[in-house]
Amino acid sequence: MTGGITLGHGIMLLKNGAETVPVSKPFVHPTVAAAAEGTVVALTCAVREGTEPLSFSWHHQEPRGGPSAYPPGLEGFGPQLHLTPANRSHAGWYTCTVGNQVNNQTSEPVYLDIVYGPDEPAISVEPFSPEPGGFSVGEREDVVLSCLAPSNPPSRYIWLHNGSQVHTGQTYIMAAITRAQAGTYTCLAENTHLQTRTQATILLTIYWIPAGGPLCTAVATKGDDYVMLRCWWEGGTPPVTLHWWDGEGKALGDPGLSSAVLVLSAAGSLGGRDFVCMAAHPLRPAGADCRLRLEVPELEAERSEVVVLEGGEARLACRRRGSRADLGATLAWYDPEEREVTPGMAKYRVERGEDWVNLTVQDAEWPRDGVFFPGQWALPASLSTSVWTSRSRHHQKPPRTSKVNVTTTMNVIP
The missing domain is CATH 2.60.40.10 (Immunoglobulins)
Incomplete structure (x- = not known):
């Protein structure tokens, strides 16, 4: 070859254009191997030999072997690829392909890790029974609390009950839960690489029903002009709902929590009449009752x-x-x-x-x-x-x- 010009990296161009040097195998060099989400990252594709003009194309494959494609939201079609800023979807394997009039060569894949999180935790409760402001379970049930806070590297989880640490791990199992275990549960998620933390808290209510059943009495009031029927069943979470009914199944008065009072006028005929105080609680679907019959002794x-x-x-x-x-x-x-x-x-x-x-x-x-x-x-x-x-x-x-x-x-x- 005569009259030729030798360029850097062994690329040879002939003045008469008779020969063109093929591109060598390219290699990819990222500015960092592991980038924090939100930072700027650049990847450079270089070849040692190859006659210009050169063409560059980039390909991205998800960490677990997903489809190979040009990653969305990226800038650059030349020898540099810019992630501005990098996010978790940019993690994965990167290759570049360089070509000229002679050939095309693709680099070996290079892995770029994106470190992020933890995101705000999401807490799930089994059995699932949501209520305003939190969740409820019945006393003596087995309860499973699970926490998920996406993070890379994976989050480290700590559970707090009413502010005190009770467990380490993503899942917290409480067998035969008792009312003493009611309260707030906080999942604390930590990214040990970034030294960042997030947390979420739920309120767990333990339903329990008091022992026994409703009690009822009847007494005279206001100078014997009225008869007051009183029914009570104290304790429980939530409190027992009590409501008076007559013997024909008609609701009387308003329901009450733990106690219900019904005042009847003595002017009418009450002798021989039946009255029933019905109790309702989520843990006792069949209910319970207390019955009175107004009669002369x-x-x-x-x-x-x-x-x-x-x-x-x-x-x-x-x-x-x-x-x-x-x-x-x-x-x-x-x-x-x-x-x-x-x-x-x-x-x-x-x-x-x-x-x-x-x-x-x-x-x-x-x-x-x-x-x-x-x-x-x-x-x-x-x-x-x-x-x-x-x-x-x-x-x-x-x-x-x-x-x-x-x-x-x-x-x-x-």
Whole structure:
């Protein structure tokens, strides 16, 4: 070859154009092997030999072997490729192809790593039961908390419960969770390469239902003009919802949390009517109830006649028959002058229980303490209930007050 010009890197051009040097195998050189997301990165493609003009083309393959293509959002079609700025989609294998009129050569692939994250964590809860502001699970259930915060290198995960570390790892499993484990759960994600952290927090509510069932009572209010039905079942998360219904399935009043009160006018006929307090809770689909029947009590005296010597002591006893007196009924003894016998009165001692009342008459005296009846000296005493509950009063007017009486005759022998 004569009259030729030798260029750098062994590229030979002949003045007469008779010969053209083919391109050598190119190589790719990035400014950095691992770039932080958001920074500027350049890749340079170079050949040692080859007659100009040269053409350059770039190809990108995803890290896990995806399709090869010119990466979107890149600048440059010549020997340099600019990532301005680099993002996570730019990670992968890069090759360049250089050609001239003689041949084309493709470089060996070069890997460019993009370091990023962690992104804001996403927390998932199993079983999945979202509610406003967080998630809920039933007590004694197995709960799995999972956290995902995309990052390169992968995130390191730390779990906090109410601000205190409880676990390290992407998944946190709590077997047979208890109400003490309710509260906030924070997933802390860390990129150890970039020394960056992100976090997310959820509120976990533990549903539990109180033991037992609803209780209910009925009492008189406002001078015996009204009957108040009260139902309660305290505790639980969320609180138990209570609602009164009549015996025909009609809802009465407004529902309440842990307690429900229904006020009825005593002017109407309430005797013999049934009322049901229904309880509802997410953990008890079948529900529970407490039932009341408004009825007049049945009373009975222990003995219909008591005989006592003058100066002696007599015991009179009465009790409520049937179900317990748990609806606010009161039992009282009255003397022959229709005065209620109360604790502290001279000559009388009163003892009472939930559904019984006993009266002891001390130092029986004739005739002052007696009333004459043919053939005997007697001290009549009546047991009365002035009951303003649904089970013991006829709620009708007039009369305003209804009593159930039994009488024990006490014979005082002089």
